[in-house]
Amino acid sequence: MASNKISIVVVSGSRERLQMAAMMASVGAVSGNDVTVFLSMNALSYFLKDASETAPAEGEVGAMIAEKNVPPFKQLFQQAVELGDAKIYPCSMAMDLLGVEADDLDPYLQEPWGLTKFLSHAADAQVWSF
Amino acid sequence: MAEKMLIDARGSFCPGPLMELIAKLKSGQVGDEFEVLSSDKGSAKDIPEWVDKAGHEIVESRENKGVWHITVRKKR
Numbered sequence: 292m293a294s295n296k297i298s299i300v301v302v303s304g305s306r307e308r309l310q311m312a313a314m315m316a317s318v319g320a321v322s323g324n325d326v327t328v329f330l331s332m333n334a335l336s337y338f339l340k341d342a343s344e345t346a347p348a349e350g351e352v353g354a355m356i357a358e359k360n361v362p363p364f365k366q367l368f369q370q371a372v373e374l375g376d377a378k379i380y381p382c383s384m385a386m387d388l389l390g391v392e393a394d395d396l397d398p399y400l401q402e403p404w405g406l407t408k409f410l411s412h413a414a415d416a417q418v419w420s421f
Numbered sequence: 422m423a424e425k426m427l428i429d430a431r432g433s434f435c436p437g438p439l440m441e442l443i444a445k446l447k448s449g450q451v452g453d454e455f456e457v458l459s460s461d462k463g464s465a466k467d468i469p470e471w472v473d474k475a476g477h478e479i480v481e482s483r484e485n486k487g488v489w490h491i492t493v494r495k496k497r
Contacts, residue, residue, distance in 0.1 A: 318436050318467075321443050322474055362437040370440050374447060 296325045296416035298409070303421055304333030306346040306364075307353040312421040313367035320375020327416070328368070329409045330400075331382035334421075336389060337365065338381065338397050365397075372399045380404040423452035431488060435463040439471055442493065446477070449495050454480060456492045465489040 297319045301312045312328070320326040336342055344365055348354045371377035381396055383403040393402060404412075428445055430438035438459040445455055459465060468491050469479050480492040 314436055317440060318471075321440070322471060359434060360432045360437070361434045362440065367436070367440070370444070374440065374443050 294323050294325055296413075297327070298413040298416040298418045299326065299328045300409075300418065300420040301328060301330050301334040302332035304337065304346055305353065306348045306356055307350065308421040309334060309337065309346050309364040310353075310356060310361070310367075312419075313364035313371070315419055315421075316371040316377050316379075317367040317375065320371040320377035322375075324375075325416075326371060326375065326377035327409075327412060328371070328377060328379040329382060329404060330379065331385045335381055335385040338379075338400060339389075339391060339395055340397060369397075369399055380409070382406070382409075423450070423454065425454040425456065428455055428457045430464070431458050431460045433459070433464075434461050435467060437461070438464040439468050442468060443471075446493070446495050451495050451497060453495045454492055455495070456490060459489045459491065460487055465491065468493070 299312055299316055316326055316328050330338060344363055368379060372379060378401050380401045381403045383405045386403055426445060428441050430441050438457055438461060442455060442457050457468060469482060472479050472493050477496045478494040480494050482491045
């Protein structure tokens with residue numbers, strides 16, 4: 292399979308955006324792409340251990356996600372890592388704001404990245420933001 | 422001896438059926454067949470697309486009463 296670099300920036304805490312980001316990450320990763328996910332702002336707190344698995348919906352489709360058998364976004368992110376070798380990095384700035392350490396985050400996340408590191412990694416990648 | 426496995430992903434939405442298939446494919450042997458049942462139209466398009474990209478083989482794809490039966494052979 293042709294390998295492309297895909298960088299996904301997730302800043303939103305809304306259900307639709309987290310879901311779409313997770314779909315891109317998982318399908319992208321299992322299709323042989325080198326997928327990097329950078330979690331910042333309102334997205335990061337969902338990746339704290341014992342965090343809520345559901346996020347507030349923005350609209351109609353988001354509300355349907357909860358009612359139908361749609362794979363939960365956290366499961367898709369985890370499958371992106373386990374089945375497709377995606378790398379998910381928490382943003383060090385958001386961690387500082389939230390006052391959390393790497394140990395407080397889900398174990399399938401990588402060590403925190405700053406923006407400089409993310410930008411240099413994303414320089415030759417497709418970049419998607421949610 | 423190649424095995425045939427049934428993956429019942431009816432009721433699950435995209436990319437659920439695809440991810441279930443991939444998880445099973447990874448742990449299978451070359452030559453094994455996997456029949457995915459999916460009621461999701463998007464997956465019926467997306468699974469063959471993935472199988473082609475990933476270098477596996479579609480043995481059969483048919484629809485019966487709103488359920489797609491997609492049989493995939495692991496090639497590598």
